[in-house]
Amino acid sequence: MKTLALCALALSTATVAQAADVKFFTEDYAPYNYVENGELTGHGVDIITEALSRSGVSAEMEVTKWSRAITLAEQDANTCVFTTARTPEREDRFNWAGPMYSEAIYLIQKPGANGDVSSVEQALTKKVGTQTGDFAVALLDRLGASDIDLAPDAEMTLKKLGAGRVDYMVALESAAAVAIEDGSFEVAMEISRNEFFLACSKTTDESVIARMDDAIDSILADGTQEALVAQYD
Secondary structure (H helix, E strand, O other): OOOOOOOEEEEOOOOOOOOOOEEEEEOOEOOOEEEEOOEEEOHHHHHHHHHHHHHOOOEEEEEOOHHHHHHHHHHOOOEEEEEEEOOOOOHHHOEEEEEEEEEEEEEEEOOOOOOOOOOHHHHOOOEEEEEOOOHHHHHHHHHOOOEEEEEOOHHHHHHHHHOOOOOEEEEEHHHHHHHHOOOOOEEEEEEEEEEEEEEEOOOOOHHHHHHHHHHHHHHHHOOHHHHHHHOOO
16 A cells, blocks of 8 residues: 555636635545555546546645545535545435446455454354444444454555455455555455545535536546546556
8 A cells, every 4th residue: 555645736727816616625546536655646537637637627636534535525516535435324415426436345354364253144143344434344333343443544454464354355446456456465256346536515516516526527437537547557
């Protein structure tokens, strides 16, 4: 997992003196969004940046812990968060633009671990790690997980998995690919599939959300999203 260098970055189609239309929050979760060499990058960032360009919306972007990001995006006017799973629990709390992705949700583990497990139901009797405020908390609860371990961020959960303090970690499809690339971890099983969006507070300007929604739709329709994601494979 990439190391987080907390920072705020401005992405704007307006002049420096002009206030941004909206504030975006995201988290350190490679390869979707992360900081590398002091620059915010990732295919989620690239999709949002392209959507800003196409829509003419101006934005400021900040990387922070997920629990803070999603809380601010729910409470503050003209504030959004990405990349956000659209779930029943969240449906009425936000206005949505997208989807940006449809991805599998995996449990990952240390190689060869949990050899006694042959089903999702069995896996969810073990200790499963995720992060505070993540959609996976409600997902695991709906699926009947009996022991959910929470950490402040995905990097800490991955460390717990490596140290044997949790049996599994929940990971999105692209993040799982990053986590397993050096052989330290492996995919155990798929437990769900979700669509992921830009989620904005109910008090965010509706015209901004509509313009971003149209722009994201066009990015998927013309193949740009696929090309941007492929750059991080």
